[in-house]
Amino acid sequence: FLAWTSGQPTSVSRPFSCYDSSKYWAYADYKYIARIFEDKTEIFKDIMWSDFGFPGRNGKESTLWIGSAEANTPCHLDSYGCNLVLQIQGRKRWHLFPPSNTTFLYPTRIPYEESSIFSKVNVVNPDLRHYPQFRKAQAHVVTLNPGQVLFVPRHWWHYVESVDPITVSINSWIELDADHKARVEEAITRTLVCAIKSAENPSRLDAWLNPTEVEATSHEINLQYLNGAISAYLEYQMVTVSEDRDCSTHVVKAKKLEKIPFGVHLIPVLPQSQEASSVGAGAVESDSRDLLSENEGGHFGKSRCTGKQSVMSNDCETLADQTDSDSTANSSQMGISTNDLLDCLVNPQVISLVASLLLERERV
Template sequence: MEQQIKDLILSSKEPLVFKNYINWGLVTWGLPDWRNMLKNEELLFRCGTKSFTQEPQWERTTGTKNAPFEEFISFTESAPNGWMYFDYKYLKDCFKTSKELKKEINWGLFGFPELSSEDSTIWIGSQGAHTPCHIDTYGCNIVAQIHGRKQWILFPPGEDLKPTRIPYEESSIYSKLNFFSPTIADFNGVGNCRRVVLEPGDALFVPHKWWHYVENLDTAISVNVWVPLPEDHEERFKEALVQFFITQVTQNLDFETKKVILNPNSDQEIGSMTLDVALDVVNKCKDIFSKTRTEKRPISVRNESFTFVDKIPVLSSQDFNKFLENQKSRFGNTKNETEKRNFPEIINLIEAFSHPEIISLVGKKLSNQVAYDFFKLHKNLNSE
């Protein structure tokens, strides 16, 4: 059955929900079990606010705090006006003494036995902890819900959610739209929304380059893994082009402007990258893509159906508007909805040049040139 599940995942163009499918022992753990397992290990949490903000709560605008799991539990029980999120942490880099946790994680249930805890990331957050809406440009995503409930809002790749590369980080294209405290008028024309709430034991498959906004409805824990795809070679080439542009533009900018442009996890990499290094990355990614551009996903599509696997229906426009209204109404009066931060003019330039449509055009132009040069070389060799 695992091979059929794998084929289903790799051939699906839409998100899939696996209801009560995860049989890992982790699903039975309560918060006291996690506290006993983690003991006094300090975790780095991102700390945000449960209030209206005009823009999404980007990582740069939220605080951070080192705290043991015990303190995190106390925080969740006091119901404050904030949230804490230990998010996007690779298990290979944390919980180094927690072998019991890591041995539980195996993605063989989905046909990927080669993927383990070493390839997985963990997300631990309080109610209200969330990730701004974005696209992951590499791979596809399988998420296992371990504890609590987590809400996923998804849109197909073609939906215009006002993409931006600011804040910049590799492989993440963010949406300018704020789903946590929305300004309703900003969502005019947006549709094709899927909404699902994952409960412990559920899993979600997110196809390549689907938009998603994720929010904890309770104190929640989840584990996910990104499955590599042949398309990643092209995506890495395009990401290298964006990185090259961002690197050169930000070299001589003041620190405050750089903070607006870069996500914190990109500070060191972008700040230390020279022109030669950035160009070398572009050329290497271009070469790999040119050699692998004919690769396809190795699947054999079957028509099996499983009672525990469901597609997510598209919300009606009325239900989508109701979701937005419910999100907005949580924070009372929002008189400052029309207020906007003033950004340096360079921001508009960066957004224009790094827009996904522009980068795709540049990538195609360079790729076609590679193919043309190869054709000329092949022709010349044959004529000698």
């Protein structure tokens, strides 16, 4: 990877020898440190989040990201927790949008990835003809330098791009009480998406699953997951009520969470005008997640065919074929596609309502 990014002879930089570094970018992401260094656990202690109010949290609960220039993740929000990100080498530019902007970002669950809700909008080069509501979105843009830590609050949308030739960062997702209901919502979404998309075209699961999702789970397994999530939520609620009655422990815990000591160096990221954020970012069109894997398949929904392409993407025709065949299936016979239906059916607002109804049903 280092040889490839520095333009050394291709024979040295296998398995990148097939790709011109001036035309492609690469990204190793979601690399859990506990798995990478499972035989060198002493390395976990080199990462400490105690200065941010989380004593005991270290590399075991952290994830490594390494990318080349223009490597990026598409705009999305994480269903669970909040996020701390430490920049180690190179710079990364973050485009952040508050939860109140969700409608303006056109959320979708295709491609499906557990706990990630994607935006249909390319936020650095938006198609305002198709996504006019994006004009109302309020971007907060910040460039993270080595040694800086970014706090990403719960359900904030983010698009992240590597600015320098090599970027290295480490993050840790911080679990929150609200995750109990979020896991129920995710279980409902997985059950619906897997059932409907598998029924539509069971032989082409890769067209709608993101690379991080190995396979579509069966309806039986998804229902087991849903029941387990509901049981965990109800159990948590019972414990919380008991603590409130005994000594208001939960109330104290909530107050402590609001006052996490992030230190004197915490700088607020203020909103910028849409014009300023667009000019500063440039038009990077490539989107992908895990690009240093051995999977040679194209990444549907993540890679586009302008600017630098992702290392593991197939040619543009293949990606175009996948997109067209999935989003416009039988378009001559019907106006509404499966994805159109899912965009409405598993919209975060709808799923939240369904989860509330299910949980209320179980309480009775």
